Amino acid sequence: MKKKAYAVxxxxxxxxxxxxxxxxxxxxxxxxxxxARIACNDGFDTAGLTRKSFPDGFxxxxxxxxxxVEGMANKDGRGPCIWDVYVHTPGxxxxxxxxxxxVDQYHRYxxxxxxxxxxxxxxxxxSISWSRIFPQGAGRVNWKGVAYYNRLIDxxxxxxxxxxxxxxxxxxxxxxxxxxGGLLGRQVVKDYxxxxxxxxxxxxxxxxxxxxxxxxxxxxxxxxxxxxxxPSRCSKEVNNCTEGDSGTEPYTAAHNMILSHAxxxxxxxxxxxxxxxxxxxxxxxxxxxxxxxRSKADNxxxxxxxxxxxxxxxxxxxxxxxxxxxxxNVGERLPKFTPEEVAMVKGSYDYLGVNQYTSxxxxxPPWPQSNISSYANDWDVGxxxxxxxxxxxxxxxxxxxxxxxxxxxxxxxxxxxxYGNPTVxxxxxxxxxxxxxxxxxxxxxxxxxxxxxxYISQLKKAIDDGANVTGYFAWSLxxxxxxxxxxxxxxxxxxxxxxxxxxxxxxxxxxxxxLLQRDQ
Numbered sequence: 001m002k003k004k005a006y007a008v009x010x011x012x013x014x015x016x017x018x019x020x021x022x023x024x025x026x027x028x029x030x031x032x033x034x035x036a037r038i039a040c041n042d043g044f045d046t047a048g049l050t051r052k053s054f055p056d057g058f059x060x061x062x063x064x065x066x067x068x069v070e071g072m073a074n075k076d077g078r079g080p081c082i083w084d085v086y087v088h089t090p091g092x093x094x095x096x097x098x099x100x101x102x103v104d105q106y107h108r109y110x111x112x113x114x115x116x117x118x119x120x121x122x123x124x125x126x127s128i129s130w131s132r133i134f135p136q137g138a139g140r141v142n143w144k145g146v147a148y149y150n151r152l153i154d155x156x157x158x159x160x161x162x163x164x165x166x167x168x169x170x171x172x173x174x175x176x177x178x179x180x181g182g183l184l185g186r187q188v189v190k191d192y193x194x195x196x197x198x199x200x201x202x203x204x205x206x207x208x209x210x211x212x213x214x215x216x217x218x219x220x221x222x223x224x225x226x227x228x229x230x231p232s233r234c235s236k237e238v239n240n241c242t243e244g245d246s247g248t249e250p251y252t253a254a255h256n257m258i259l260s261h262a263x264x265x266x267x268x269x270x271x272x273x274x275x276x277x278x279x280x281x282x283x284x285x286x287x288x289x290x291x292x293x294r295s296k297a298d299n300x301x302x303x304x305x306x307x308x309x310x311x312x313x314x315x316x317x318x319x320x321x322x323x324x325x326x327x328x329n330v331g332e333r334l335p336k337f338t339p340e341e342v343a344m345v346k347g348s349y350d351y352l353g354v355n356q357y358t359s360x361x362x363x364x365p366p367w368p369q370s371n372i373s374s375y376a377n378d379w380d381v382g383x384x385x386x387x388x389x390x391x392x393x394x395x396x397x398x399x400x401x402x403x404x405x406x407x408x409x410x411x412x413x414x415x416x417x418x419y420g421n422p423t424v425x426x427x428x429x430x431x432x433x434x435x436x437x438x439x440x441x442x443x444x445x446x447x448x449x450x451x452x453x454x455y456i457s458q459l460k461k462a463i464d465d466g467a468n469v470t471g472y473f474a475w476s477l478x479x480x481x482x483x484x485x486x487x488x489x490x491x492x493x494x495x496x497x498x499x500x501x502x503x504x505x506x507x508x509x510x511x512x513x514x515l516l517q518r519d520q
Contacts, residue, residue, distance in 0.1 A: 079135025097486030247373030353427030359407025
């Protein structure tokens with residue numbers, strides 16, 4: 001293993017010199033056995049952007065999730081989550097990979113935080129594994145897990161990195177799924193709020209920025225409609241699942257997540273916020289949906305898609321009810337909020353996280369719709385990835401990810417105009433390459449640099465046009481376990497050798513380092 005590590009280091013020296021020449025980078029800092037470092041003076045195109053291009057106090061950070069980076073999945077007292085069973089079932093994950101070790105941030109967190117600091121980032125958006133704190137989802141506390149998060153948070157603060165803690169990133173404790181169906185059981189509202197309150201009480205003296213759920217729409221859609229993610233529930237005619245109902249369960253799971261979120265926010269505001277002086281919100285994914293043509297029908301289709309996507313959660317959190325489109329299309333299958341729940345849900349966020357990667361064209365489908373009852377069919381739309389033979393954007397590695405910078409601007413302006421211009425953080429943004437690229441290609445990631453440059457330029461445009469955006473988080477700091485794709489896809493600005501776990505910053509990492517210089 002040592003021979004391989006030294007060989008990689010030697011190769012990086014060669015690479016760095018050649019990249020520097022080709023990119024006309026003015027200088028190269030020395031390379032040693034601990035880190036590969038490139039110090040670039042005016043070496044990258046940032047489209048004229050610097051820190052000073054953004055409002056005072058604007059936050060730049062990176063983001064990861066516990067399951068994707070921590071490792072130690074079955075050690076130090078952590079209980080299993082629904083993904084642990086899924087990844088150990090052959091055929092579910094590319095190359096039968098697991099997250100038992102992944103990139104071992106559990107032990108290497110200091111190295112990763114030091115890297116953030118060297119790259120001039122301000123903040124780290126991480127997640128707390130529910131089953132690492134409560135192995136059974138409720139009841140007994142695993143104090144070794146608490147100690148880990150205390151170490152992580154304390155070292156962040158010591159190095160000047162602001163913690164942004166997310167409480168749920170796809171990882172339902174297996175015990176709660178087995179006990180009452182996890183997100184399908186109303187008991188989850190109390191159990192989740194208890195877990196959240198424990199975190200507020202334990203970490204809130206140092207953590208001032210909280211999120212309750214990451215991408216609840218994805219959790220509901222992929223776990224309970226298509227069934228491609230655990231707990232793998234769907235109607236048999238949708239995807240041949242052994243259990244589930246795609247016409248009702250996505251809406252039940254989403255409804256319970258909204259109530260869980262609102263209950264946690266209520267506890268935070270009533271018991272902790274005044275003393276701790278923090279903020280709390282939720283992280284919502286948002287694909288921008290552009291009408292395929294100027295026709296009224298295609299415009300209506302695009303709006304239905306927006307309502308069924310971000311509106312599913314942001315509409316009740318802002319206005320106390322689901323979008324009219326959903327009420328009409330879903331009918332009695334859509335749960336209803338009681339007056340007491342409306343009072344708790346409406347206005348239950350201080351700030352909003354928006355995860356934005358890509359955009360699609362939407363059209364009104366000319367064909368008769370399927371009579372299968374499902375969340376996906378309820379949209380009543382057609383997708384297109386090109387118009388008149390012109391792709392909407394270049395495709396990254398993931399089949400769903402097209403590079404469409406202008407879609408970010410439209411998404412942020414839509415949230416501004418439709419939902420009262422809330423305080424927003426762009427909480428995820430990035431692209432992936434396939435792992436089977438050569439090391440040269442993976443480290444010399446010019447497509448990723450162009451992606452970040454163009455998307456952040458559109459972010460700046462939205463801010464200039466009045467969108468109240470206060471931060472940006474790149475996904476992701478590290479190559480890591482990428483869910484169904486395992487280790488075949490790399491989103492990181494830092495290359496990770498999955499055999500040795502050595503971290504090597506890619507050129508995109510140094511692009512950020514230049515962009516975020518504090519003396520500009």
